Amino acid sequence: MTARLEEHFQATETFVRPTAEALVRCEGLEKWYGSVHALAEVDFHAEPGEIVGLVGDNGAGKSTLIKILSGAHPADGGRIFFEGREVRLDSPKAAMGLGIETIYQYTAMVPAMSIARNMFIGREPLTRFTIGGIGLMDRRTMVEHATRSLTNIDLTERSPDTTVEELSGGQRQAVAIARAMYFKSKLLILDEPTNHLSVKETNKVLDYVASLKEQGIGSIFISHNLHHIFPISDRIVAMARGRKIADIKKSDTTIDDLTDLIV
Ligand SMILES: Nc1ncnc2c1ncn2[C@@H]1O[C@H](COP(=O)(O)OP(=O)(O)OP(=O)(O)O)[C@@H](O)[C@H]1O
Ligand SMILES: [Mg+2]
Known part of the structure; x- marks a missing residue:
């Protein structure tokens, strides 16, 4: 990591903290794939009705984090709380049972x-x-x-x-999105859901996610395209090499600052 890059990192003590009402909250998540440290000391949260944009370069650990939150992969360490109660997300069914619905990068x-x-x-x-x-x-x-x-x-x-x-491919992705919308539950996680969609389909999805706020549904939206998620996000979390490097309200940052941070 170069000094120039580190200049852009947000100081850990200024990360946004969860409220007592947080929908989901993780503390100190750890994940190893063999010798790859995919998640290191990751704290993360989403509030009811909040849209969290999750950004970072390839291999930063974004999908790993949401696989743990959706019960697809177990964490090697750390704790997860849903609506204030500590939970074990040991299967996708367990996560869905709590009201966590996920659209993966490559949905089956x-x-x-x-x-x-x-x-x-x-x-x-x-x-x-x-x-x-x-x-x-x-x-x-x-x-x-x-x-x-x-x-x-x-x-x-x-x-x-x-x-x-x-x-x-785009239409299949749209069906996956329609499916998650139907079972929208309490927390909707979208991992690069708009990659293969047309501009029109993408805008529809973004509008839809924004409309979930009014129903108190929280969303975590992963995208490489800051221009897609910035307008609809309330807060941006950035990751790099398995660590959280920024957790900031949208009103306290800009697309340009975030671009400097993650590329
Ligand atoms: N099933 C797996 N087995 C081994 N290594 C994995 C596995 N899944 C992820 N990794 C590794 O863990 C790290 C984090 O990967 P992850 O998929 O979480 O990144 P990402 O931020 O989602 O990246 P991208 O933007 O490319 O989707 C990478 O080094 C990746 O190679
Ligand atoms: Mg990914």
């Missing part, structure tokens, strides 16, 4: 299944009918909700019965 879909089925994988609504004690999937509800979600992201030219393999 089943190509041969329809948009509607992909939206509800593992969480299919059931009818009141059963066969041999097993609930029947409520296809009509799935199609109705899928249609509404596709309208939200302006993918109306596609029917919910379209199989995902017929969609472009």
Whole structure:
């Protein structure tokens, strides 16, 4: 790390601190992948209704942090609190159960299944009918909700019965976003969700995330494009080489300062 770069780092004692009402709060997270120290002493938090922009160069540890928060990877050290209670996020199901919904950088879909089925994988609504004690999937509800979600992201030219393999990369990403929007819960995490989207689709997603604030839903939005996240973020957290190097209210910084910090 050069002296020139260090000049830009925010002093640790000026990092924004969580309130007593923080939605999620992590203390001293540690993660190793073999000999790679992917997270070192990372404190992180998000308040209800707050949009946190998470930025940093390739390999900074952003995805690692959100994989821990979404239960996909275990931390090697540190503590996580959700709505004030200490929690163990040892599976994606545990995280979803708390109300943490994640859109990954490369979200998994089943190509041969329809948009509607992909939206509800593992969480299919059931009818009141059963066969041999097993609930029947409520296809009509799935199609109705899928249609509404596709309208939200302006993918109306596609029917919910379209199989995902017929969609472009951007459209698949849009379906993943529609899915997370439907199960939006309390905390929405988006890891580079707009990479393959058109400008129009991207703006829709940004508008949507901004609209979640009013419902008290917190969001963590990872992007390489500061121009996407700066306008909608309340606070920016920057990482470099597994460490948090800035945690600052948007009103106390500028895109230019942040660009100096992370590149
Ligand atoms: N499953 C894994 N196995 C081994 N090393 C990993 C694994 N996942 C991440 N790493 C390493 O951990 C470090 C942090 O990676 P991470 O994916 O969190 O970075 P990132 O900030 O999301 O980067 P990008 O902007 O490129 O997505 C990198 O050095 C990466 O190579
Ligand atoms: Mg990443």
